[in-house]
Amino acid sequence: MHQSPLAEHVGVEITGVQMASLEGEALDALKQAVYRNGVAVLRDQDLSPEQHIAFAKRWGGIDVNPFFPTNSGWPEIAEVRKAESQKNNIGGGWHTDHSFDQVPAMGSILVARELPPEGGDTLFSSMGAAYDALSDGLKQTLSTLRAVHTADHIYQPGGYYSQTDLAGEMTGQELSTRAVHPVIIRHPVTGRKLLYVNGAFTTHFEGWTRAESLPLLKYLYELGSRDEFQCRVQWQPGSVAIWDNRATWHLAMNDYHGHRRVMHRITITGEPIGA
Ligand SMILES: O=C(O)CCC(=O)C(=O)O
Ligand SMILES: [Fe+2]
Numbered sequence: 314m315h316q317s318p319l320a321e322h323v324g325v326e327i328t329g330v331q332m333a334s335l336e337g338e339a340l341d342a343l344k345q346a347v348y349r350n351g352v353a354v355l356r357d358q359d360l361s362p363e364q365h366i367a368f369a370k371r372w373g374g375i376d377v378n379p380f381f382p383t384n385s386g387w388p389e390i391a392e393v394r395k396a397e398s399q400k401n402n403i404g405g406g407w408h409t410d411h412s413f414d415q416v417p418a419m420g421s422i423l424v425a426r427e428l429p430p431e432g433g434d435t436l437f438s439s440m441g442a443a444y445d446a447l448s449d450g451l452k453q454t455l456s457t458l459r460a461v462h463t464a465d466h467i468y469q470p471g472g473y474y475s476q477t478d479l480a481g482e483m484t485g486q487e488l489s490t491r492a493v494h495p496v497i498i499r500h501p502v503t504g505r506k507l508l509y510v511n512g513a514f515t516t517h518f519e520g521w522t523r524a525e526s527l528p529l530l531k532y533l534y535e536l537g538s539r540d541e542f543q544c545r546v547q548w549q550p551g552s553v554a555i556w557d558n559r560a561t562w563h564l565a566m567n568d569y570h571g572h573r574r575v576m577h578r579i580t581i582t583g584e585p586i587g588a
Contacts, residue, residue: 314342323439323561324544325350332553333364336371348502351561352437357551362387365424365579374582376418385577393576404565407538408513409558413464413490419583420557423576425548429569435546436564437556440507443537458496459519460510465489493519495588500559508537511562537562559586
């Protein structure tokens with residue numbers, strides 16, 4: 314297995330690996346690469362949906378996302394799709410998946426299925442680097458805070474995603490999501506300290522009003538999205554990205570209007586997170 318960094322703080326490209334047959338020590342090495350680099354990109358994988366599911370099961374449990382269309386034909390696979398006629402995309406703002414769950418998903422395995430002729434890259438940002446860049450004073454203050462996360466404003470009828478491909482799935486759905494997490498968490502495997510708020514799902518600090526929380530949250534959202542903490546994944550047919558939701562944010566670029574893009578996502582079960 315050969316690893317080469319995608320950027321200074323986040324992302325690694327891995328070659329010399331076929332995921333379909335990966336197990337044992339080689340699988341453990343790939344897991345470590347994901348935990349330490351936040352996201353790993355593997356090229357030329359030619360993974361069938363069945364192999365995608367089997368790989369995810371070898372990694373750990375699968376979280377089936379109740380919000381996404383499962384019209385890929387496999388209930389374990391969420392189809393992340395933008396049609397030619399759509400304007401908004403899924404994941405178009407900086408976020409980390411499932412932070413609104415009290416035990417958030419570990420991460421996802423995203424397989425490129427249909428790509429636009431150009432564009433449609435995915436950006437990742439390092440929450441370890443964002444934490445490290447804080448002053449000692451702000452680190453200290455944030456270490457005493459917890460934040461509330463919800464997805465109700467996004468997934469409920471009339472929410473932001475009603476303009477994406479998820480719309481049909483969401484109609485009439487009564488969903489309420491809420492979790493409270495420390496603002497600074499420790500990575501459950503590496504022990505690295507990480508900033509754990511995100512602009513999509515974190516609404517306020519526990520015990521603070523939203524108005525009081527917003528200025529500081531906005532500062533943290535700006536910090537976390539600085540160019541120097543990012544890497545860019547350019548998809549090719551056969552590309553697969555595996556990311557860690559605790560260690561990174563991600564953003565799907567929405568710069569290919571008029572073209573279709575289809576990705577297959579499997580979300581891997583996580584473990585309790587804490588300070
Ligand atoms: O389509 C992408 O590149 C990523 C979309 C996203 O946010 C996700 O699958 O979690
Ligand atoms: Fe996402």
